[in-house]
Amino acid sequence: MNLEDKLKSAIVDGIEKLYNQKPDEKRINFQKTSKDFEGDVTIVVFPFTGISKKSPEQTAKDIGTYLKENLTEVENFNVVKGFLNLVISSSFWLDFFNTASATEHFGFSPANTGKTMMVEYASPNTNKPLHLGHIRNILLGYSVAEILKANGHKVLKVQVINDRGIHICKSMLAWQKWGNGETPETSGLKGDKLVGKYYVEFDKHYKSEIAELVANGLTKEEAEKQAPSIVEAQAMLLKWEAKDPEVYALWEMMNSWVYAGFDVTYNSLGVNFDKLYYESQTWLRGKDEVLKGLDQSIFYRKEGQSVWVDLTKEGLDEKVLLRSDGTAVYITQDIGTAILRYNDFPDLSGIVYTVATEQDYHFKVLFLILQKLGFEWAKNCYHLSYGMVDLPSGKMKSREGTVVDADDLMEEMITTAKEISLEKGKGEDNADAEELYRMIGMAALKYFILKVDPKKKMLFNPQESIDINGHTGPFIQYTHARIKSLLRRADSHSATAVSSTLSILPKEKELIKLIHQFSAVLKEAGEAYSPALLANYIYELAKEYNQFYHDFPVLKEEDEAKKNFRLQLTVLTGRIIKDSLRLLGIQAPEKM
RNA sequence: GGUCCCAUAGCUCAGCUGGAUAGAGCACAGGUUUUCUAAACCUGCGGCCAUUGGUUCGAAUCCAAUUGGGAUCACCA
Numbered sequence: 001m002n003l004e005d006k007l008k009s010a011i012v013d014g015i016e017k018l019y020n021q022k023p024d025e026k027r028i029n030f031q032k033t034s035k036d037f038e039g040d041v042t043i044v045v046f047p048f049t050g051i052s053k054k055s056p057e058q059t060a061k062d063i064g065t066y067l068k069e070n071l072t073e074v075e076n077f078n079v080v081k082g083f084l085n086l087v088i089s090s091s092f093w094l095d096f097f098n099t100a101s102a103t104e105h106f107g108f109s110p111a112n113t114g115k116t117m118m119v120e121y122a123s124p125n126t127n128k129p130l131h132l133g134h135i136r137n138i139l140l141g142y143s144v145a146e147i148l149k150a151n152g153h154k155v156l157k158v159q160v161i162n163d164r165g166i167h168i169c170k171s172m173l174a175w176q177k178w179g180n181g182e183t184p185e186t187s188g189l190k191g192d193k194l195v196g197k198y199y200v201e202f203d204k205h206y207k208s209e210i211a212e213l214v215a216n217g218l219t220k221e222e223a224e225k226q227a228p229s230i231v232e233a234q235a236m237l238l239k240w241e242a243k244d245p246e247v248y249a250l251w252e253m254m255n256s257w258v259y260a261g262f263d264v265t266y267n268s269l270g271v272n273f274d275k276l277y278y279e280s281q282t283w284l285r286g287k288d289e290v291l292k293g294l295d296q297s298i299f300y301r302k303e304g305q306s307v308w309v310d311l312t313k314e315g316l317d318e319k320v321l322l323r324s325d326g327t328a329v330y331i332t333q334d335i336g337t338a339i340l341r342y343n344d345f346p347d348l349s350g351i352v353y354t355v356a357t358e359q360d361y362h363f364k365v366l367f368l369i370l371q372k373l374g375f376e377w378a379k380n381c382y383h384l385s386y387g388m389v390d391l392p393s394g395k396m397k398s399r400e401g402t403v404v405d406a407d408d409l410m411e412e413m414i415t416t417a418k419e420i421s422l423e424k425g426k427g428e429d430n431a432d433a434e435e436l437y438r439m440i441g442m443a444a445l446k447y448f449i450l451k452v453d454p455k456k457k458m459l460f461n462p463q464e465s466i467d468i469n470g471h472t473g474p475f476i477q478y479t480h481a482r483i484k485s486l487l488r489r490a491d492s493h494s495a496t497a498v499s500s501t502l503s504i505l506p507k508e509k510e511l512i513k514l515i516h517q518f519s520a521v522l523k524e525a526g527e528a529y530s531p532a533l534l535a536n537y538i539y540e541l542a543k544e545y546n547q548f549y550h551d552f553p554v555l556k557e558e559d560e561a562k563k564n565f566r567l568q569l570t571v572l573t574g575r576i577i578k579d580s581l582r583l584l585g586i587q588a589p590e591k592m
Numbered sequence: 593g594g595u596c597c598c599a600u601a602g603c604u605c606a607g608c609u610g611g612a613u614a615g616a617g618c619a620c621a622g623g624u625u626u627u628c629u630a631a632a633c634c635u636g637c638g639g640c641c642a643u644u645g646g647u648u649c650g651a652a653u654c655c656a657a658u659u660g661g662g663a664u665c666a667c668c669a
Binding site: 008026029034036037042044046049056080081082083125131158162165166167190274279302304306308315316319320322323324325327329330335356357358359360361364385387389390395420421424426440448451452453455456457458459461467468469470471472474477478479481482485486489490528532533536539540543545546549550551553554555556570591592 | 594595596597598603604605606607608609610611612616617620624627628629630631633634641649650652662663664665666667668669
């Protein structure tokens, strides 16, 4: 039983004894004691003055006296207005500290919950390389998956690959026409970059064709439909759908280039997947489900035989599910794919879809439709919606060339890390050092993105945004490296339990209190699907440790008991930092 | 036009289900090293929490309206 639960039930009992009435447990509200007052935990007593029929001060005094008499953990208390500040005994903190020290991954859920969660992330199109927006997606999805694991769930990381459609045909067509047989090998380009190059090439030709047609008197809309390039691309898509051998072979070849390219990027990002879903294999799914729904009158037909769902009662619109020619639309596929996943993994307890906030409406509709179709599990589907990454110049637009390429960005981060290291006189020129620069650069990038609340959009300034000092990944890495350095010197430290009668300094207690919060933070990060909570917590911990480190000797402490305690405090802090960074996908170097 | 999201220091962000004098980092001005990593630590500067009402003992937080920004609403994906 943790401290807050203990306090809570004691307060309930106390109020009942004091005033003969049970308080609403939900109104018992704990908060950190403001640093201007003495105490560790503060209870706001205003909600209970109605029961006590006494002044806030008197009520707080009554409850405080009761707690002090009945709970060994409560050593003392003081009252400021309606705030009851409790001083928790240092023996409680030290007992907790010993327990945490003896736990391998303190804060992680020790037991398996038996739940299996599927986390979908990345989900790229196969016609162009990954960019900054994908990076946010990938880092979030990966980290959420790891956090869920730390909370005791089984996790399946999956990726949906949008490998079919008009977009890929555009690249294919352009390559066929103007590629001269160029391959990743002959061009020296990464596969995804090469295919992306032809996507841009297509767009260039398409645009000039439109301009020409408009000059010849067509409207813009007509020109966009009649331009030879797009007509050809559409013809190619039909051939693909008919499994034309030649088109299919081209499609397979170009996709294989893209996958090889993506693998490099995923590797650099340090992420992986347990299962891949290819749209080319799932795009025909869902149609049967829609027809079943039609039979059950969940859906209806409109003129022209198209099939619709009416969501106006839910405050949304009508949505088309099958075109009048009977073919599926995008959401139809998603219906099919969701069902497919539950068929693949019947014991799934939920699916987390990591998809940008632009698709909020889409997922609302999708989950509603699944519910209407009678799938109970639909309520366990969660859209992890994340905001766009904006640039100082505004939105990223591939047409305007303002897209920040994922590979370029990572490389730039690593180079910057190297430059800064050399500037600080810490750099060397060997393989180990190169690996360290990579770790630092990637930490700066990952932390910068993950520390922001997922659902908020964020601004990315390539020149200024990524820093290495202050509230950053490298700062936390540095704290870890510093801890490791200290521990390397402490060759003979033995892990003996700390006596609960040891007197501890305020700064030491602050550290223990922060560590005490860790399990709650980790749990909440999992429940809220928010790595940002963990990222911000671990910064606080690193900062607190740095202050402690600065102010007090560890190895040079002469009192053996204190030295032992401080060493173990250092060990535990280092472990929590390392574990947390790992959950964020960030490596913790031993030296830097 | 309908729906949804957002607005906190010059900049980038915290601020959990309402609680004490709203916090960090960057930037700016200074300081700390004969002692465990100065990628650190400390001090200062910086705020009408977009505006206006409401609920409450108490509002950055909840509600409503307004303003400004963004997203979305296709027989596209």
